[in-house]
Amino acid sequence: MAAARGARSTASSHAAASPSSSRGSSRRQHHHRRARGGDGVLFSSTPRFANGAEPRRQHAGRQSCPRRRRGPPEALPPEALDLNLSLPSLGQVEAGAAALPLAGLAVLTFTGAFKKSKNLSDIFARLLTIVSQGYFQPNVGGDTIPEAEGEASDLVGDEPLFKALYNMFLDSGGVFRLSFGPKCFLVVSDPVVVRHILKDNAFNFDKGVLAEILKPIMGKGLIPADIETWKVRRKAVIPGFHKAYLDCMVDLFGRCTERTVEKIDRVCKGDGDKTLDMETEFLNVALDIIGLGIFNYDFGSVNTESPVIKSVYGVLKEAEHRSTTYIPYWNLPFADVVVPRQRQFKADITIINDVLDDLIKLAQETQQEEDMEALQNRDYKNVKDPSLLRFLVDMRGEDSSAKQLRDDLMTMLIAGHETTGAVLTWALHCLVENPEELEKTVSEIDRVLGDRTPTFEDIREMKQVRMVIAESLRLYPQPPILIRRALAKDTLPGGIGGDPNGYEIGKGTDLFISVWNLHRSPHIWKDPDAFKPGRFDEAIPAQGPWEGYDGKNFAGLYPNESAYNFAYVPFGGGPRKCLGDQFALMEAVIALAMMLRRFNFKVKEGHVPGMATGATIHTAKGLLMDISRRDTSPSESEELEEMVAK
Numbered sequence: 197m198a199a200a201r202g203a204r205s206t207a208s209s210h211a212a213a214s215p216s217s218s219r220g221s222s223r224r225q226h227h228h229r230r231a232r233g234g235d236g237v238l239f240s241s242t243p244r245f246a247n248g249a250e251p252r253r254q255h256a257g258r259q260s261c262p263r264r265r266r267g268p269p270e271a272l273p274p275e276a277l278d279l280n281l282s283l284p285s286l287g288q289v290e291a292g293a294a295a296l297p298l299a300g301l302a303v304l305t306f307t308g309a310f311k312k313s314k315n316l317s318d319i320f321a322r323l324l325t326i327v328s329q330g331y332f333q334p335n336v337g338g339d340t341i342p343e344a345e346g347e348a349s350d351l352v353g354d355e356p357l358f359k360a361l362y363n364m365f366l367d368s369g370g371v372f373r374l375s376f377g378p379k380c381f382l383v384v385s386d387p388v389v390v391r392h393i394l395k396d397n398a399f400n401f402d403k404g405v406l407a408e409i410l411k412p413i414m415g416k417g418l419i420p421a422d423i424e425t426w427k428v429r430r431k432a433v434i435p436g437f438h439k440a441y442l443d444c445m446v447d448l449f450g451r452c453t454e455r456t457v458e459k460i461d462r463v464c465k466g467d468g469d470k471t472l473d474m475e476t477e478f479l480n481v482a483l484d485i486i487g488l489g490i491f492n493y494d495f496g497s498v499n500t501e502s503p504v505i506k507s508v509y510g511v512l513k514e515a516e517h518r519s520t521t522y523i524p525y526w527n528l529p530f531a532d533v534v535v536p537r538q539r540q541f542k543a544d545i546t547i548i549n550d551v552l553d554d555l556i557k558l559a560q561e562t563q564q565e566e567d568m569e570a571l572q573n574r575d576y577k578n579v580k581d582p583s584l585l586r587f588l589v590d591m592r593g594e595d596s597s598a599k600q601l602r603d604d605l606m607t608m609l610i611a612g613h614e615t616t617g618a619v620l621t622w623a624l625h626c627l628v629e630n631p632e633e634l635e636k637t638v639s640e641i642d643r644v645l646g647d648r649t650p651t652f653e654d655i656r657e658m659k660q661v662r663m664v665i666a667e668s669l670r671l672y673p674q675p676p677i678l679i680r681r682a683l684a685k686d687t688l689p690g691g692i693g694g695d696p697n698g699y700e701i702g703k704g705t706d707l708f709i710s711v712w713n714l715h716r717s718p719h720i721w722k723d724p725d726a727f728k729p730g731r732f733d734e735a736i737p738a739q740g741p742w743e744g745y746d747g748k749n750f751a752g753l754y755p756n757e758s759a760y761n762f763a764y765v766p767f768g769g770g771p772r773k774c775l776g777d778q779f780a781l782m783e784a785v786i787a788l789a790m791m792l793r794r795f796n797f798k799v800k801e802g803h804v805p806g807m808a809t810g811a812t813i814h815t816a817k818g819l820l821m822d823i824s825r826r827d828t829s830p831s832e833s834e835e836l837e838e839m840v841a842k
């Protein structure tokens with residue numbers, strides 16, 4: 197502990213000494229020093245974890261304060277003027293008494309900020325933080341919670357938000373506080389703390405900021421729903437994803453992917469450019485699948501671009517815009533009339549709502565009430581409409597309003613479309629960048645699938661393809677950040693290397709669970725940034741209060757949060773875990789396998805896809821791939837075509 201304390205004070209004085217203008221780069225240098233495992237000043241005497249990673253600074257209770265602490269205004273260290281993040285929380289002080297010091301502080305801070313800050317928006321963000329922290333922010337945690345260093349511009353700059361948070365995690369640990377303009381969050385990147393929030397004390401947290409953003413789009417759908425509504429709807433929706441339905445979906449996944457295969461085939465056979473943006477292609481196939489599987493509507497987006505599809509993409513874009521914008525201006529009166537972007541959003545959502553309303557009306561008019569058992573044993577081969585909507589409408593005793601059904605469908609349309617499209621995009625990218633894994637994957641597909649339409653049994657047999665999807669989800673979790681708000685005060689566990697007394701948080705505390713950080717934590721994963729689908733067979737030793745992973749204890753076909761004790765949470769965990777996980781995993785395996793057995797993919801020369809923050813991780817510039825057919829001999833359908841032509 198003495199060594200750890202020494203290391204901490206070294207880190208602290210080092211940070212205080214670094215000029216703010218070079219803070220970003222100095223932080224990165226720390227990170228590189230540690231990532232190399234070099235003997236940098238910071239952690240020269242700290243022990244390493246069994247996987248070779250170094251533990252982060254220990255926080256040994258309230259006395260061993262982190263680098264930055266909150267305190268009364270007169271106790272401000274000189275560097276406090278340097279950064280909004282280090283200013284005292286006036287939330288603990290009576291508002292009236294705080295007014296004067298606040299004004300004085302604002303002037304001082306403004307002067308300090310003006311001298312040292314990178315740009316004007318950072319100064320503005322600092323001022324917003326100072327003003328808002330006293331009056332609008334709840335108590336976002338006790339004194340022992342480390343404060344992250346950084347500027348607001350670090351978070352909205354060139355790098356995606358989740359990457360900026362990764363550097364802060366390496367510096368500040370598995371739980372840290374981050375002030376960002378008028379907002380203040382706790383960022384959580386530790387499996388023990390994540391399990392507490394998602395599972396052990398799950399009902400003390402709702403979706404907070406996310407619910408505020410999504411309510412105008414999803415209403416009372418499962419994602420933003422308040423807990424009471426959620427309990428009723430979750431119970432109603434979950435039986436819809438029963439085995440017979442999922443079996444039937446396997447067939448649908450094959451049929452929809454075949455459209456894309458045929459489209460790419462046409463491109464390959466044509467005289468023109470053989471380059472396609474595979475991100476767009478995967479998003480299209482995922483949209484067609486979710487439309488047919490959830491409400492029996494064929495978007496046909498692989499081959500057309502209808503106004504409905506444009507509206508779906510418009511609404512998705514707006515949801516993302518709202519989640520990354522400082523001020524919720526769309527709530528202002530008449531914003532949807534005056535602001536062009538909001539006008540467009542209103543038009544888009546009206547188009548989708550109309551389509552959904554028509555589908556719901558039709559389903560209700562043709563309702564055939566049955567009890568749950570009969571519905572789950574339907575002979576799906578002979579059912580014209582196997583969709584989830586049909587199930588929800590036909591289930592006896594399930595009298596949901598048309599509005600509630602619409603909210604549910606809209607939620608699943610959004611939750612299940614981009615996520616799966618993104619997983620496929622990054623899985624293909626990872627494979628193309630790792631030729632050995634690609635070869636292994638393609639030979640498995642050839643051996644198991646041959647030329648058949650995939651079945652559920654095939655999925656079982658294609659372990660390498662399944663692990664490719666699982667590993668892509670580790671490296672590129674969709675979404676990379678989960679959002680929660682505390683409904684009552686709570687004590688979070690300290691987690692790996694954190695304060696053993698835990699961290700107190702107040703009612704209303706906003707939390708970011710960084711799945712990106714968790715999935716790339718050097719405290720847990722060996723070579724965290726490397727793409728290694730075989731890693732799920734390897735044990736990981738316990739680290740402090742985290743129990744580790746025994747290398748073989750996932751019961752189903754895919755590794756999951758239980759097996760990994762919440763170090764791997766691609767679908768969340770606890771009561772609000774994704775209910776489309778099996779649907780999505782089967783879809784991804786089938787779509788990837790069907791593409792890879794037909795085509796060779798190569799990233800277009802000179803093209804760098806990049807990454808962008810959104811509800812999911814997008815590429816910044818698409819995933820441009822040069823494509824050629826793998827098998828040049830004519831396929832069965834071509835031979836048939838030729839015979840017919842003769």
Ligand code: HEM
Pocket residue numbers: 418419430490607608611612613615616619673674675678679765766767768769771772773774775776777779780781
């Ligand atoms: C690879 C694709 C997918 C990924 C990575 C994914 C991921 C997630 C995650 C991480 C959550 C938890 C969010 C949180 O705790 O805040 C979630 C929730 C949810 N997902 Fe998925 N999802 C995928 C596909 C789907 C599909 C296909 C559907 C529907 C057909 C779906 C429907 C939902 C719903 C309704 C929720 C909210 C559950 C609740 O709050 O009770 N997801 N998803």
